[in-house]
Amino acid sequence: MRISFANDYSEGCLPEILENLSKTNLEQIGGYGLDSYSKSAIGKIEQLLGAEPNQVDIHFTVGGTQANLIVISHVLKPYSGVLSAPAGHIATHESAAIEATGHKVITLDADPYTGKLDALTLAAFLSEYWANPEPEHSPFPGMIYFSNATEYGTHYSAQEIRAIRDVADEYDMPIFMDGARLGTALVAEPEKLSFDQLIDLVDVFTIGGTKNGALSGEAIVFTNRKQNYADRFRWTLKQRGGMLAKGRLLGIQFDTLFTDNLYFRAAQHANQMADILRTGLKQRNVKFWTETKTNQLFILITPELKRLLLQDFIFLDWLIPSKQQLSELGLEKSDQNYHVVRLVTSWATQKEAIEQFLNRWDDFANL
Ligand SMILES: Cc1ncc(COP(=O)(O)O)c(C=O)c1O
Incomplete structure (x- = not known):
C-alpha cells in the first residue's frame, strides 16, 4: 500500500475521540447541537478564548465548505460579495458554493507564493471601490475572508491580522477567518498569534476538526466583538442543512479535542x-x-x-x-x-x- x-484527513480519527464516541454510544442524548456534550465543548472553547459568559456564539457543523457558505450567506446582505485572495479556498476549491448562495467571491491581488491577503492591497481595493461615484454597479464589499493556515501552508501573525483589522474597521467590515487548519497555524509559532487573540481580531472564525483528528466537524465561533453577526444563526444553519440531528457526534468530538489540549x-x-x-x-x-x-x-x-x-x-x-x-x-x-x-x-x-x-x-x- x-x-x-x-x-x-486520510486517517479516521484520534483514538480518544473513537473511545469517547464508543463510551457514550448508548446514552440517549438530545439532538441538534443542544446536548450536554456540545455545551461542554462550547464551555471549553469559551474558556480558552477567555470569553465572558454569552460573549461569543459557538456552533458546530460537519464540513469546511458547508461552514464557509453558511457563515458567509448568513452575514452578507443579498447584494454583497466577499473579498478573498485568489488562492482562497472559497475562490478555488469550493465549486462556487459561495456564488451558489448569491454572493460573489471578489478576488484581490495577493502574493502568489504565500497566498496571503495583505492589508495594503485590501486598503487600495476598498479606497478605489468607494472612490467610484456609482459603486452600486459592482457587488458591495461586505466581508473579508482569509484562511489560516492558507492554501499554501503559510500562516498569519497577529500583526498581519491586526493590519487587516484596521482596514476592516475603517470600512466597517466583518472579517471571517477560515480555520479549517487553524490548529497547525496556531502552533506553528504560538508567540506570533494565540488562540485568545482571535476574539479581538476577527468577527467570526472556524476551528477545523476534520483536518486535525476529528472524524469530521468544524466549530463556528462568532466573537461578537462589535456587532452581533450571529443573530438568528441557528435558522441559517438549519436552512442550509448544517444542523445535525445527531449533534452529539460533533459535540463529543469537540469536547474531546478541547480536553487536555488534545486539539493543539x-x-x-x-x-x-x-x-x-x-x-x-x-x-x-x-x-x-x-x-x-x-x-x-x-x-x-x-x-x-x-x-x-x-x-x-x-x-x-x-x-x-x-x-x-x-x-x-x-x-x-x-x-x-x-x-x-x-x-x-x-x-x-x-x-x-x-x-x-x-x-x-x-x-x-x-x-
Ligand atoms: C482552508 C479550507 N477551508 C475549507 C475547506 C473545505 O473543507 P471540506 O472539504 O470539509 O468541505 C478546506 C478543505 O481542504 C480548506 O483547506
Whole structure:
C-alpha cells in the first residue's frame, strides 16, 4: 500500500475521540447541537478564548465548505460579495458554493507564493471601490475572508491580522477567518498569534476538526466583538442543512479535542512531522515554493522524480510554475522541468513514513 502525504484527513480519527464516541454510544442524548456534550465543548472553547459568559456564539457543523457558505450567506446582505485572495479556498476549491448562495467571491491581488491577503492591497481595493461615484454597479464589499493556515501552508501573525483589522474597521467590515487548519497555524509559532487573540481580531472564525483528528466537524465561533453577526444563526444553519440531528457526534468530538489540549497536541504532532520532512528535504537541496512552518510543504520536483516517487507514495500536484516563477525561485539556469507538489503530514503521521520517503528520494535522485 502506498503511503499517503496527500492530505491531513486520510486517517479516521484520534483514538480518544473513537473511545469517547464508543463510551457514550448508548446514552440517549438530545439532538441538534443542544446536548450536554456540545455545551461542554462550547464551555471549553469559551474558556480558552477567555470569553465572558454569552460573549461569543459557538456552533458546530460537519464540513469546511458547508461552514464557509453558511457563515458567509448568513452575514452578507443579498447584494454583497466577499473579498478573498485568489488562492482562497472559497475562490478555488469550493465549486462556487459561495456564488451558489448569491454572493460573489471578489478576488484581490495577493502574493502568489504565500497566498496571503495583505492589508495594503485590501486598503487600495476598498479606497478605489468607494472612490467610484456609482459603486452600486459592482457587488458591495461586505466581508473579508482569509484562511489560516492558507492554501499554501503559510500562516498569519497577529500583526498581519491586526493590519487587516484596521482596514476592516475603517470600512466597517466583518472579517471571517477560515480555520479549517487553524490548529497547525496556531502552533506553528504560538508567540506570533494565540488562540485568545482571535476574539479581538476577527468577527467570526472556524476551528477545523476534520483536518486535525476529528472524524469530521468544524466549530463556528462568532466573537461578537462589535456587532452581533450571529443573530438568528441557528435558522441559517438549519436552512442550509448544517444542523445535525445527531449533534452529539460533533459535540463529543469537540469536547474531546478541547480536553487536555488534545486539539493543539494533535496539530503539534503534524507540524513536528512536517519539520522532520522539511529538514530532510532541505538537506537534499530541494527548492520550496514558499517557506512554511505548518503541516503543508510545497516543493519543486522534476516530473521524472515525481513519477518514480508516486509508485510508493501519494501526494498531490499543485501547480506548474511559469518560466518567470522558476527564475524568481533561482532555477532559471536549470535545464530541468519542474512541478510543484504538496506534501502534507497529519496528527497520525509516523516518523518511519518520512524516513521511507527520504530514503526513496535518495534511491531515485541518485539514479
Ligand atoms: C482552508 C479550507 N477551508 C475549507 C475547506 C473545505 O473543507 P471540506 O472539504 O470539509 O468541505 C478546506 C478543505 O481542504 C480548506 O483547506
